[in-house]
Amino acid sequence: MSFVKGLSCRECGNIYPKAPVHVCEYCFGPLEITYDYDAVGKILSKSVIASRAPSMWRYAELLPLDNPPSVGLQTGMTPLVRADRLARRLGVRELWVKNDSVSHPTLSFKDRVVSVAISKAREFGIPIVACASTGNLANATAAQAASVGMTAVILIPHDLEPAKVMATSVYGAHVVGVKGTYDDVNRLCSEIAGKYGWGFVNVNLRPFYAEGSKSYGYEIAEQLGWKLPAHVITPMAGGSLITKIGKAFSELTKLGLCSAAKTKIHGAQAEGCAPIASMVIEGRDAMKPVKQPQTIAKSLAIGNPADAFYARQTMLGSGGFAAAPTDPEIIDGMRMLAETEGIFTETAGGVTMGATRRLIEQGHIGKDDGPVVICITGQGLKTQDPLVEVLPRPDLIGPRLADFDGLLGGPLRGLV
Ligand SMILES: Cc1ncc(COP(=O)(O)O)c(C=O)c1O
Ligand SMILES: [Zn+2]
Numbered sequence: 001m002s003f004v005k006g007l008s009c010r011e012c013g014n015i016y017p018k019a020p021v022h023v024c025e026y027c028f029g030p031l032e033i034t035y036d037y038d039a040v041g042k043i044l045s046k047s048v049i050a051s052r053a054p055s056m057w058r059y060a061e062l063l064p065l066d067n068p069p070s071v072g073l074q075t076g077m078t079p080l081v082r083a084d085r086l087a088r089r090l091g092v093r094e095l096w097v098k099n100d101s102v103s104h105p106t107l108s109f110k111d112r113v114v115s116v117a118i119s120k121a122r123e124f125g126i127p128i129v130a131c132a133s134t135g136n137l138a139n140a141t142a143a144q145a146a147s148v149g150m151t152a153v154i155l156i157p158h159d160l161e162p163a164k165v166m167a168t169s170v171y172g173a174h175v176v177g178v179k180g181t182y183d184d185v186n187r188l189c190s191e192i193a194g195k196y197g198w199g200f201v202n203v204n205l206r207p208f209y210a211e212g213s214k215s216y217g218y219e220i221a222e223q224l225g226w227k228l229p230a231h232v233i234t235p236m237a238g239g240s241l242i243t244k245i246g247k248a249f250s251e252l253t254k255l256g257l258c259s260a261a262k263t264k265i266h267g268a269q270a271e272g273c274a275p276i277a278s279m280v281i282e283g284r285d286a287m288k289p290v291k292q293p294q295t296i297a298k299s300l301a302i303g304n305p306a307d308a309f310y311a312r313q314t315m316l317g318s319g320g321f322a323a324a325p326t327d328p329e330i331i332d333g334m335r336m337l338a339e340t341e342g343i344f345t346e347t348a349g350g351v352t353m354g355a356t357r358r359l360i361e362q363g364h365i366g367k368d369d370g371p372v373v374i375c376i377t378g379q380g381l382k383t384q385d386p387l388v389e390v391l392p393r394p395d396l397i398g399p400r401l402a403d404f405d406g407l408l409g410g411p412l413r414g415l416v
Pocket of ligand 2: 009012026027029
């Protein structure tokens with residue numbers, strides 16, 4: 001049973017029936033899924049949710065499928081980790097890390113959006129799925145397609161991290177490297193989707209796909225004991241995740257599952273590609289696309305983000321702000337999270353960490369404010385290169401106790 005009323009244009013409000021469409025025919029505005037919240041409210045209570053399996057599908061009435069999901073059944077319900085050591089380092093009272101670096105099955109929050117998109121593609125009877133990706137979406141689409149024997153065609157910029165390319169090809173997907181930026185890849189994918197009608201998870205299936213990100217927000221609230229945090233800090237690429245976390249929190253309030261505490265939603269991008277963050281920081285309402293992104297945070301390197309305008313609205317409308325750390329700050333952020341909490345995140349997580357640090361220093365996040373949640377959305381093992389250059393190498397010794405004892409006068413001094 002579905003609670004979806006249809007799709008509505010975010011700009012002019014025109015209504016469309018459920019179909020693989022993403023742009024309004026009248027004004028070219030993006031389409032958004034709308035729900036019958038009265039009907040959802042009659043079914044979805046805290047106890048009903050608590051009685052269900054620990055996956056993103058415990059909120060199924062708020063996701064846009066007509067039938068039970070057919071891929072990604074175990075995706076979601078990643079840990080929300082109380083991060084006291086990191087809190088002390090950053091100088092805040094109550095800090096949590098929502099840790100999608102351990103998401104099933106491909107170690108990023110993109111597992112959530114793809115679970116919805118491919119389940120929906122199958123409901124529409126679409127036989128081939130595809131995507132334009134900065135890496136994590138490629139991994140998730142290839143894996144979830146393989147899990148149900150579907151053909152996947154994945155288009156990526158040619159210069160992605162080797163681990164992300166390998167962790168796409170391994171699933172047997174057709175991987176196409178495009179000589180150009182992500183924005184070139186995305187433009188090409190719109191043309192391919194128009195010509196061949198394949199299910200591009202983030203193009204013609206985008207309204208359905210994007211709804212999957214709401215589950216990240218629902219889980220934060222449920223794991224905090226049905227309380228909305230005072231702050232969340234969210235990485236941004238296309239700007240969809242941050243917008244959907246905002247939508248998730250307002251839906252929970254509308255349904256009476258959370259009281260209307262006002263969460264400040266902050267956005268993080270790398271300095272070398274910050275088209276959305278810079279709108280907020282510089283007080284502009286027009287987005288200046290970044291033609292040649294220059295950052296180690298390749299997963300966030302989208303120069304012309306589809307949801308820039310709505311992401312800006314989410315930040316400013318909630319009283320949040322934005323920050324855009326440099327590459328060295330991104331590396332420091334990755335190391336700080338690993339050293340204080342034992343969580344290894346990819347460069348995108350380093351961006352979120354660097355942004356959090358700046359937002360605290362600038363006073364946008366108060367030291368005594370209620371729960372602060374850092375959104376860690378991807379896994380460090382996928383982006384090792386920038387760290388390999390800066391981390392100390394292992395001490396090298398022969399296999400004798402005397403060799404080891406030699407270290408006690410040097411690197412291990414003071415341990416015994
Ligand atoms: C690890 C990671 N975090 C965050 C994002 C940002 O997502 P969005 O495009 O919804 O803003 C991405 C996008 O690729 C990502 O790979
Ligand atoms: Zn419209």
